[in-house]
Amino acid sequence: MSAAAYDVPSRGRRLAGLAFGLIYLVLPAREIVTGGIPGAGVPWAWAMLLAFGISYVATALSPRTFAEQVPWTYPLLWLTTLLGVVPPLLFGGAWLGLPVFTVVLHAMILPPRPAAVSLGGMLVVVAGGGLLVGADPAAIAIYGLQAVTLGLLFMGVRRSRLLTQQLRAAEGEMARLAATEERLRIARDLHDLLGHSMSLIVLKAELAGRLAERSPQAQREIRDIEAVARKALREVRQAVTGYRRLSLPEELDSATAVLRAAGVEVRTRRSGLPLPAPLDGLLAWAVREGTTNVVRHAAARRCDLDVTYDGEQAMLVIVDDGRGAEPYEPGSGLKGLGERVRAAGGELAAGPEPAGGFGVRARVPAP
Secondary structure, three states: OOHHHOOOOOHHHHHHHHHHHHHHHHHHHHHHHOOOOOHHHHHHHHHHHHHHHHHHHHHHHOOOOOOOOOOOHHHHHHHHHHHHHHHHHHHOHHHHHHHHHHHHHHHHHOOHHHHHHHHHHHHHHHHHHHHHOOOOHHHHHHHHHHHHHHHHHHHHHHHHHHHHHHHHHHHHHHHHHHHHHHHHHHHHHHHHHHHHHHHHHHHHHHHHHHHOOOOHHHHHHHHHHHHHHHHHHHHHHHHHHHHOOOOHHHHHHHHHHHHHHOOOEEEEEEEEOOOOHHHHHHHHHHHHHHHHHHHHHHOOOEEEEEEEEOOOEEEEEEEEOOOOOOOOOOOHHHHHHHHHHHHOOOEEEEEEOOOOOEEEEEEEEOO
């Protein structure tokens, strides 16, 4: 399972949690109702309070994971911050609690350093806004203390969730590697136990056929034995091939060794999240075909292999500095690879590079 699967709590759970925190918006609403806001400012106060509540909820519900935000998360966050900073500077009193809400959002969305900077900024807003409107120093101190304690608390919560997400992703990768190793062990056992025996039966059958040249019936039976043994040997090899599914790390290592043996300087780079098993196998085939193409046809001196996966799509780029002249006609290997990639919902681009050389680019969405 990919790391992206370990998301923040579901929107229903987050909304239920927000409901408890939003209860404190009753305090500035009470100031409006009880006349704490001058008559001309009442409509503006209601509008800003309502806008803050909507923006706060939308911002809190927008992230998909703690490590990755959707495009509109940060614009919503800055809008909520603005709506949380302006009212305390205008009205003071219970409105000084709005910066505390923004501190919680920043702590849950931003990395630690920006969140700490935000915490300091909100303390300045609470203290400056309170002094500007003549708020009670004790109230200013209470709101400031709430901002610090809740900010540090939710920064810790975000940190622990990120670590849990990374740990579970690592566990999934370890389980996948363990399964791959077990398949390889079974493949080796099948090959060692049955492959040798079947090869020996074939050899003995051929020898017996030569010794029984005078008996047509014996020759027929021996040929049947030989045919059955050869068929069993093919089936064992097919089973071994099925168990030994391609693995991207193994193919990258193999490609590096092959290219270096061919005198090609190699640079490999992997970034992003661990690949799901289907993408891992598909990109392993792509690496094998792409590097085979480099060795056979490119006459290259350098080859770069880049693999990235962000939880939504995987990207493989193989670029060499060899022959990439036009016209280009893909061979059967690249055609077959293109069919595999398109069957997985992706796209494959292969051809001469503008700066010289040849490039293969495969883009495949997450399964």
